[in-house]
Amino acid sequence: MKIPWGKIGMASVEVLKSISRGDMVLRMRFDRLFPYILHLFLLGCISIWMSYKIEQTILKMEKNKALIEDLQIDNAKKTFELVELSRISTVEKMLEEQGSPVKAPEKPADILK
Numbered sequence: 001m002k003i004p005w006g007k008i009g010m011a012s013v014e015v016l017k018s019i020s021r022g023d024m025v026l027r028m029r030f031d032r033l034f035p036y037i038l039h040l041f042l043l044g045c046i047s048i049w050m051s052y053k054i055e056q057t058i059l060k061m062e063k064n065k066a067l068i069e070d071l072q073i074d075n076a077k078k079t080f081e082l083v084e085l086s087r088i089s090t091v092e093k094m095l096e097e098q099g100s101p102v103k104a105p106e107k108p109a110d111i112l113k
Helices: 005-021 023-027 030-085 088-097
Strands: none
Touching (some): 023 030
């Protein structure tokens, strides 16, 4: 059996020419399917756009998560500093450094009747 390569080559050239001119689309009656093809194209575009938006939102969420972690560390440091400053011994030490005669009470306060 001998394969006619010349005829196969000419047929494939004709098919490519037909596709480029648009005759193949009309011959195979793809014009009836045009609304469906257009609908699938629009759905594909919407899917790509939504995937892009979701990716952007996830990226923004990860950046915000890292920022929140940094701010939580800063908040813990500030809270520790404030708690340390509210101790009586720390307040007395600060008053002594500034030369103030104020001191913590040595005896409990008297209750008035």
